[in-house]
Amino acid sequence: MPTDTSDAGDGETTAPDDDARVRPDALVASVIPAWLPRAYLLAAATVAGIVVTFWALTRLQGLLTVLVVSLFLAFAIEPAVNWLAARGWKRGAATGAVFTIVTVVLVGFVWTMGELVVNQVSSLIGNLPHDIQSVVTWINDTFHTELSVTDITDRTSEISSKLQTWALDLADDVWGIGTTALGVLFQGLGVLLFTFYFAADGPRFRNAVCSLLPPQRQLHVLRAWDIAVEKTGGYLYSRALLAACSALAHYAAMRVLGIPSAFALALWVGVVSQFIPTVGTYLAGALPVVVALAHNPRSALWILGFIVVYQQFENYVLQPRITATTLDMHPAVAFGAVLAGAALFGATGALLAIPVTATAQAFLSAYVRRYDVQTPPEASK
Numbered sequence: 001m002p003t004d005t006s007d008a009g010d011g012e013t014t015a016p017d018d019d020a021r022v023r024p025d026a027l028v029a030s031v032i033p034a035w036l037p038r039a040y041l042l043a044a045a046t047v048a049g050i051v052v053t054f055w056a057l058t059r060l061q062g063l064l065t066v067l068v069v070s071l072f073l074a075f076a077i078e079p080a081v082n083w084l085a086a087r088g089w090k091r092g093a094a095t096g097a098v099f100t101i102v103t104v105v106l107v108g109f110v111w112t113m114g115e116l117v118v119n120q121v122s123s124l125i126g127n128l129p130h131d132i133q134s135v136v137t138w139i140n141d142t143f144h145t146e147l148s149v150t151d152i153t154d155r156t157s158e159i160s161s162k163l164q165t166w167a168l169d170l171a172d173d174v175w176g177i178g179t180t181a182l183g184v185l186f187q188g189l190g191v192l193l194f195t196f197y198f199a200a201d202g203p204r205f206r207n208a209v210c211s212l213l214p215p216q217r218q219l220h221v222l223r224a225w226d227i228a229v230e231k232t233g234g235y236l237y238s239r240a241l242l243a244a245c246s247a248l249a250h251y252a253a254m255r256v257l258g259i260p261s262a263f264a265l266a267l268w269v270g271v272v273s274q275f276i277p278t279v280g281t282y283l284a285g286a287l288p289v290v291v292a293l294a295h296n297p298r299s300a301l302w303i304l305g306f307i308v309v310y311q312q313f314e315n316y317v318l319q320p321r322i323t324a325t326t327l328d329m330h331p332a333v334a335f336g337a338v339l340a341g342a343a344l345f346g347a348t349g350a351l352l353a354i355p356v357t358a359t360a361q362a363f364l365s366a367y368v369r370r371y372d373v374q375t376p377p378e379a380s381k
Contacts, residue, residue, distance in 0.1 A: 065348055066190045072352055073191065074198030075232035077102070081199050095200040099192075109271060116264035224363055231358040238323045243270040245318060246310070250288070253306045257299045259292045269307070281311060333357065 057064070077098050084094035136147050198205060206225055210218040247270030254262035265288045273284035285307040292300035334354055341353030 066187055067194060069348060070191050070194035071198055072232055072355060073195040075229045076236040077199055078202055078229050079233040092200045095196055112264045112267055116261045119261055227362045228359045231362055232355040235355045235358060239274045241322055243274040246270040246273055249310055257302055259299055259303060265291060
């Protein structure tokens with residue numbers, strides 16, 4: 001039997017109130033929080049922003065590389081520019097003077113190495129018949145064979161034909177080579193232009209960056225900026241000094257041993273061994289040994305021994321004294337930094353790895369507090 005919902009007082013029957021019914025839209029509103037659609041919208045906007053940023057960074061990778069390289073080159077020459085500016089030079093003129101000196105040094109190095117290559121190639125071509133005959137005689141005497149110069153000439157002709165075919169294929173791709181060379185040229189000019197502006201307008205650029213930050217953060221940015229200039233400039237000048245010492249020592253050794261093109265080879269050893277990380281020492285020492293081997297194998301052994309001995313002298317005597325105040329970094333840390341930089345950014349990362357790591361290390365040492373290591377009581381007995 002259905003129950004009667006009549007009121008006990010007046011006996012009238014009342015229907016259920018419409019507001020007491022559960023509506024579908026009210027049920028959905030009670031299940032989904034009001035903040036959830038906004039959270040979905042914010043998440044979608046964040047993902048879209050990340051995608052757009054990644055796309056823009058990919059497109060602007062070349063420009064960002066130019067800016068980073070230019071900034072660190074400006075850090076490297078800023079101490080010299082500041083030194084000239086403190087003596088009455090205008091900052092633009094001081095930057096131009098430093099640029100002129102660096103350009104003259106680079107052009108002189110390239111010119112000297114080009115002259116070395118031309119002389120060695122000419123010498124190799126002129127001595128080629130005699131060298132071939134000597135090699136054939138040595139092979140016959142050592143391995144009891146009956147080779148002749150004709151056999152070597154035939155093999156050489158085959159190699160020459162293959163090289164000629166390769167050169168023709170390379171010439172067919174002259175458009176691609178020209179485009180690549182033009183791109184490298186524009187990137188180099190961009191690096192020079194931005195480096196000049198960063199160095200000439202260094203104080204104004206620094207003030208423009210700091211004006212966007214609160215006063216407390218400005219102090220940290222200025223401190224980091226000064227550390228970057230100090231470490232990058234110190235790295236460059238310490239390497240230049242080590243390169244000069246290496247070039248003088250190897251020049252003297254090559255002159256004593258009678259190795260041709262001693263000045264160019266010594267300059268090569270000094271520059272390459274100091275400014276190319278990790279493999280620079282091996283590249284630097286290989287060329288003098290090869291040149292000496294083509295003229296006198298005994299001189300090649302002597303110069304190889306001198307390179308090894310001088311490298312140890314430089315590692316344990318010269319380098320700790322020269323870089324003690326400018327680039328105090330453990331060799332293992334420097335090696336790991338170069339490998340990491342090369343893996344992340346290629347050759348550019350390898351070249352910038354050491355000054356960037358030195359800057360980060362100096363910044364951390366300035367702001368991270370260190371404590372004395374406590375020795376356990378039982379260990380002190």
